Amino acid sequence: MSTVPAAPAPPAATLDVAAVRAAVPVLARTLRGDRPLVYLDSAATSQKPLPVLDAEREFYAAHNAAVHRGAHQLAEEATTAYEGARARVASFVGGRHGELVFTRNATEAINLLAYSLGNASLDSDVDPRLRLGPGDEVCVTEMEHHANLVPWQELCRRTGATLRWLRVTPQGTLDLSDLPEVVGPRTKVLSFVHQSNVVGTVNPVDVLRERAREVGALVFLDACQSVPHRPVDVVDLGVDAVAFSGHKMLGPTGVGALWARRDLLEALPPFITGGSMIETVTMEWSTYAPPPLRFEAGTPVIAQAVGLAAACDYLTGLGMQAVEAHVAGLTALALEGLAELPGVRVLGEAAERGPLVAFEVEGIHPHDLAQVLDAEGVAVRSGHHCAWPLHRVLGVQASTRASFAVYNDASDVEALLRAVHTAQRFFGVG
Amino acid sequence: MPGELAGLYSEIILDHYRSGHGRGLRHPYDAESHQVNPLCGDEITLRVTLAGGDRVADVSYDARGCSISQASASMLYDLVVGADLPLVRSRLAAVRAMLLAGPAGSEPDEDLLDDAVALEGVAQFPARVKCALLPWAAFTDAMTRAGVPVRTDESE
Numbered sequence: 001m002s003t004v005p006a007a008p009a010p011p012a013a014t015l016d017v018a019a020v021r022a023a024v025p026v027l028a029r030t031l032r033g034d035r036p037l038v039y040l041d042s043a044a045t046s047q048k049p050l051p052v053l054d055a056e057r058e059f060y061a062a063h064n065a066a067v068h069r070g071a072h073q074l075a076e077e078a079t080t081a082y083e084g085a086r087a088r089v090a091s092f093v094g095g096r097h098g099e100l101v102f103t104r105n106a107t108e109a110i111n112l113l114a115y116s117l118g119n120a121s122l123d124s125d126v127d128p129r130l131r132l133g134p135g136d137e138v139c140v141t142e143m144e145h146h147a148n149l150v151p152w153q154e155l156c157r158r159t160g161a162t163l164r165w166l167r168v169t170p171q172g173t174l175d176l177s178d179l180p181e182v183v184g185p186r187t188k189v190l191s192f193v194h195q196s197n198v199v200g201t202v203n204p205v206d207v208l209r210e211r212a213r214e215v216g217a218l219v220f221l222d223a224c225q226s227v228p229h230r231p232v233d234v235v236d237l238g239v240d241a242v243a244f245s246g247h248k249m250l251g252p253t254g255v256g257a258l259w260a261r262r263d264l265l266e267a268l269p270p271f272i273t274g275g276s277m278i279e280t281v282t283m284e285w286s287t288y289a290p291p292p293l294r295f296e297a298g299t300p301v302i303a304q305a306v307g308l309a310a311a312c313d314y315l316t317g318l319g320m321q322a323v324e325a326h327v328a329g330l331t332a333l334a335l336e337g338l339a340e341l342p343g344v345r346v347l348g349e350a351a352e353r354g355p356l357v358a359f360e361v362e363g364i365h366p367h368d369l370a371q372v373l374d375a376e377g378v379a380v381r382s383g384h385h386c387a388w389p390l391h392r393v394l395g396v397q398a399s400t401r402a403s404f405a406v407y408n409d410a411s412d413v414e415a416l417l418r419a420v421h422t423a424q425r426f427f428g429v430g
Numbered sequence: 431m432p433g434e435l436a437g438l439y440s441e442i443i444l445d446h447y448r449s450g451h452g453r454g455l456r457h458p459y460d461a462e463s464h465q466v467n468p469l470c471g472d473e474i475t476l477r478v479t480l481a482g483g484d485r486v487a488d489v490s491y492d493a494r495g496c497s498i499s500q501a502s503a504s505m506l507y508d509l510v511v512g513a514d515l516p517l518v519r520s521r522l523a524a525v526r527a528m529l530l531a532g533p534a535g536s537e538p539d540e541d542l543l544d545d546a547v548a549l550e551g552v553a554q555f556p557a558r559v560k561c562a563l564l565p566w567a568a569f570t571d572a573m574t575r576a577g578v579p580v581r582t583d584e585s586e
Contacts, residue, residue, distance in 0.1 A: 032434065033434075365495065365496035365497060366470070366496075367470055367472070367495075367496035367498070367558070367561060368439075368496045368497045368498075371435070371438065371555070371558070372435065375434060375435045382470065383469055383470040383471060384470070384471045388471060391471065397471050397472070397473075397494055398470050398471045398472075426435075426439070427444075427497075
């Protein structure tokens with residue numbers, strides 16, 4: 001069937017960035033006059049290549065139907081496309097078909113874990129390791145995006161458990177000196193970010209996971225910023241669950257994914273309930289479908305899942321090692337260039353960092369800086385990037401962030417550096 | 431510098447940003463408001479002091495934010511300190527109408543708004559409207575807390 005393409009072509013040795021750029025239509029746009037778009041906000045959301053757009057359109061044009069119901073041919077095709085997408089997305093991160101739940105976004109994937117654990121906490125039949133109450137602890141870090149902080153605050157509020165966190169050093173790395181104390185016998189869940197969306201730090205998953213294993217805690221990973229840019233293998237990571245976002249990895253908005261160990265998914269009660277996730281329904285009670293369908297109530301995000309699978313195939317075709325090397329090169333170039341500009345301070349000094357750079361420019365508020373950059377055609381993010389506690393730790397109110405993706409090239413970095421210099425001249429600080 | 435930015439960052443705005451009329455938190459005061467723009471983390475703490483219940487004697491503030499929000503706070507100080515309540519209400523309404531005019535723009539009354547007409551260009555940049563409104567939101571809230579509501583329009 002046409003929505004389930006053959007295995008992707010073997011990856012090229014190096015990345016043909018010109019070919020990638022040609023496949024991403026929005027990059028041909030000009031704006032703010034005649035300035036070509038320099039898109040450096042992929043950590044917020046990535047742009048979409050034609051194969052992704054085509055896959056969604058092709059699904060709607062030729063195969064659209066509700067999945068998992070209806071005996072007609074279109075319904076069968078749609079179900080095949082959707083379940084095929086599940087297998088391809090799971091495989092992209094080294095997982096299996098039955099371990100991957102489609103969600104609306106990564107935020108919902110993390111909420112799924114938090115709410116399912118909350119529901120488990122009310123049910124004495126559930127494995128006690130999945131139940132939280134007063135005296136239990138949930139551990140996060142000061143580096144988290146709000147999406148991996150607020151759901152845990154709420155879970156603790158509902159269950160009486162206590163939220164703890166690992167601190168962040170002024171260098172933007174996790175302070176692991178507290179690890180044995182903060183992650184201890186009371187810890188039920190350790191949830192942390194794989195790669196920071198502000199300081200870029202790639203966290204030492206092995207060290208954190210091993211401590212969690214010593215104390216019998218579940219380990220969850222927010223991998224929104226790592227999955228788009230580097231090879232991620234859930235088996236190698238060895239954690240219990242990984243949340244990631246479709247739209248940050250060249251896929252459509254409206255779809256995220258939760259990969260989790262099959263035995264965890266089987267033990268967890270549902271989060272959102274309703275149609276499609278049931279086994280038997282009577283007026284008094286219901287029983288639920290096995291995972292992953294147990295966690296996909298209602299008509300799921302079918303076309304978006306098909307688009308996300310196309311994004312995974314596209315990235316696999318490029319080769320994730322080639323992608324990683326490419327964006328690492330751009331990040332190094334940006335760090336080098338920003339270091340040469342007086343009055344510019346980059347946040348975070350981690351040795352292993354992902355493809356983004358958040359920085360401050362002396363005398364220019366990030367909102368004003370982003371406005372001048374925008375007038376030069378350079379799209380960046382300004383603000384606290386949904387990581388307010390981390391900004392407090394670093395002693396900055398807000399920052400400006402340039403983030404790179406597979407379709408950026410060295411000229412984009414040069415445009416960024418030129419525009420920062422222009423802003424400094426405009427505000428009389430450079 | 432591209433032309434469209436000149437409509438946002440006029441010299442008047444940059445002057446108010448740099449000089450910040452009325453900056454600092456002062457005693458005594460009748461009411462205080464703290465407002466945050468959750469999009470960018472900009473914050474303002476603003477105090478109002480009334481005279482005789484029908485005039486604003488002082489506005490003092492501590493603002494952390496971009497040039498637009500800082501300049502707007504400085505202009506607010508100029509427009510409301512010493513003004514009686516009817517004038518304060520008409521100036522607040524005129525500022526809100528100007529900032530919320532959208533891309534169509536408006537023709538703000540320079541006699542009424544003085545330097546603050548320079549904020550007119552902000553209406554062309556939807557992401558910045560909240561920046562300019564932040565001090566006015568703090569002022570409105572502080573006046574309500576002081577027992578003298580000044581907001582006359584209720585729509586957002």
